[in-house]
Amino acid sequence: MLVVCLSHFTAQTLHTAFQFQLFPQHRGLLAENCGIYFPEIKRDPGKYLHSCPESVKKWLRQLKNAGKILVLITSSHSDYCRLLCNHILGNDFADLFDIVITNALKPGFFSHLPSQRPFRTLENDEEQEALPSLEKPGWYSQGNAVHLYDLLKKMTGKPEPQVVYFGDSMHSDIFPARHYSNWETVLILEELKGDRDWKPEDSEPLEKKGKYEGQKGKPLYSLSKKWGSFFTDSISGLENTEDSLVSTWSCKRISTYSTIAIPSIEAIAELPLDYKFTRFSSNNSKTAGYYPNPPVALSSFETLTNK
Template identity: 80%
Template sequence: LIYDSFAQYLVTEKGYDKELLNITPESLDFCCKGLVFDFEDGNFLKLAEDGTVLRASHGTKSMTSEEILETYGRREWKHFSAVSGMLSCSAKYYLYDNYFDLPGALLCARVVDSLDQHDGQKKYDFWKDMVAAIQHNYKMSAFKENCGTYFPGVKNDPDKYLQRCPESVKKWLKQLKNAGKILLLITSSHSDYCRLLCEHILGHDFEDFFDIVITNALKPGFFSHTPNQRPFRTLENDEEQEALLSLDKPGWYSQGNAIHLYELLKKMTGKLDPKVVYFGDSMHSDIFPARHYSNWETVFILEELLGDKVVVPAETESEPLEKKGKYEGHSPEAPYSVSKQWGSFFTDSLPGLGNAEETLLSTWSCKCISTYSTIAIPSLEAIADLPLDYRFTRFSSNNSATAGYYPSPPRVLLPAEESVSVK
């Protein structure tokens, strides 16, 4: 649906090739989190933690090791310092780091293919049209106006696109609230769309699960902006009202900033330094800014952990069976499959020539996980059955790159980690 929303706009409004509207299930294999799109060259890149290029494609077509070495060498990619400073997009590139964005990556790659075929271009200048397609489909008034393809599609058939929340997760949310925790929902979606999603996923009583709901939060700016730059606003009939000088009580708000929110949390908890644990699935919009600007604990929801065979650590005395979470001891059905074109999200081998021995490197995406997340989990369901006082091992506990993965690290990361510790 997301792909169609953008493709329809490019074809009908901007005159792109109608062929873009046809998409095969196999082509979705191109979608892989952590890719960087270099606008000018029309190339998608998978980066190592040191910024070198591990794999690349021109449009949808994979580049060979020879082409990668010829184009990028073994040196840091030219915009890596900006990317690693967590600027997810600039005039030169865009970082695809969550599933909501990914269909756009496939569309951009196919646009490059199409332009090559018809125009033989060397430099590409279509990103502004992609931005226009995004604006058209997702602008704040789009839901109300039934504008574009995306919102009408979800409204007409929510069951087709939305999964209902498992009962175990609802029960967990209630347990947290009953234990005196303050629950927040912070989303960049506008209030009308958020309401549709939550009613469908959690039920019509979804507001009872949360003390504070913040919509149109415009993350990561929610964390990085000052109260003056991004004040909270009240809502009436999904229309934003005047700016608030501070947050005085729990409720439903729009926009806002983490500083004023934290002041309210101090007031509500009666603590000078309340601890916030923030769950998110985007490194750029959720995990990095919450850790970097607000110093919150961060739980990274990483479906890629489901694509890996779960390695169950040996029983330890400190963990009796009743404290086992949902996924320990048996492999879940993997709803997630590893991209054949791009390989593992976590590691890859350096492009080598001929018979050169392959060197396995962690990806930049993998490095970010252990740097900015407190822990990483495959889903909320994976921890919902654990006792509320369950003690997770943090990534920072012994400076381990794998300690914070629950229930266990991705298999691809284990051999290297173990061989390092043996030395």
Template identity: 90%
Template sequence: NCGIYFPEIKRDPGRYLHTCPESVKKWLRQLKNAGKILMLITSSHSDYCRLLCEYILGNDFEYLFDIVITNALKPGFFSHLPSQRPFRTLENDEEQEALPSLDKPGWYSQGNAVHLYELLKKMTGKPEPKVVYFGDSMHSDIFPACHYSNWETVLILEELRGDRDGKPEDSEPLEKKGKYEGPKAKPLNRLSKKWGSFFIDSVSGLENTEDSLVYTWSCKRISAYSTIAIPSIEAIAELPLDYKFTSFSSNNSKTAGYYPNPPLVLSNDGKLKTK
């Protein structure tokens, strides 16, 4: 309740937030009904997380997730040792005592990926359960989850919104298409007049030579640390749960992992250079 930002969000969340599409909530329920363990990991504090999720997902949002972790302090959640970042219980959104380990699903604060993975082993009965982690930050989500925890990662990349209308090619079978509900997302300005493209850059050549196109640092990080990249969860929500995505690791490709299609600016992939 302090400051300007939080009281304003609390007073009128509909002014700043979009509700979650029904297709995404249905997708979450389908995953849970299929026996998947669903986790929500956020660096937001529990009271703010609850406020947002109740508006976005509904008052019963907690039933969608087996484990909720708030104040996760990413990327440290992945890189720190358990002794440096123990899990803590919550009481009325206030952090309580530190836990020596994580023994059961529930709502926790802070924590670390090591103890979380041990809990997943116990819950699944598998020695190496496979984790697919969705995130929209390369710094806080994708790189640390891939590098430190070796999890499969799905980058939610808003720069893909509106590219090719955000839909798969017509050649793909209808039953395998993800689709958007409501109006199309407004395309972002992927070619900033100030910064240039998010994906490629032009490097001046030597005298009497042409400029060459190269992948940007951000573009190279996407293919290096993401399993796939998507414009939104809504883009895949109506795909079959057993849909087989093509990953960036396929043939060491820098474009294969973009779903539903690579960005248009990467269509000349063969002419691009890595520097």
């Protein structure tokens, strides 16, 4: 039995210059229209949010119809989560998920003990009593990965259900989910967007390809004029020696803690549910886990190192 966990915002829904997360000290600010941000996003959410592509909504329904358990985990509070998801996914978004967890306070959700971070029920978006364990699906606040996994065992009837966690933050999502919970992790990496012209490989029929394969790439995200490539860096050599290319710290973390890395969920939404991805592994090429293609800078780097 497969369990699919999604971190909030993994579909790149916000196109503001920042992602505003609600932490405990901000509780109630949305309802009270505090500051500038909350009244503005309530007044005109379409100005700041992208609606989720229909292909992603269809993908979520397909997963659920196939018997997968879907979980949404966000560090935002429930009222803010509902506001955004109503616009992004539709007013029936909660029906897409078996479990919704708000105010998860990641990465603590994964690293803290159950006694440190119990689940709490919600009433009118206000947190209620702490729960000694999680007994049934529903909408909860705070919590911990241990009690969530115990519930998933009950729901699946499996002693070790397989969990695939999608997230766009190495710090809050990918590293803790892999390090503390040993879940499979899919990194949503926007630096892969527009990195190259995506072209279908001859080895597979076009109907098995994701939406982005075969489409012309957009301007580079992974190469900053100020900082250089997100994936590789150049180290000055000693006297009379050439500069050498090395993988960046961020690049090494991707292959260490991610099962695969994709530019967006939309990139895989039209693939068959049983599509076999090549994962990051010490037995594979360093670029093997990137889908649909590895970044250009990393491909060039690997070519040079293999010469």
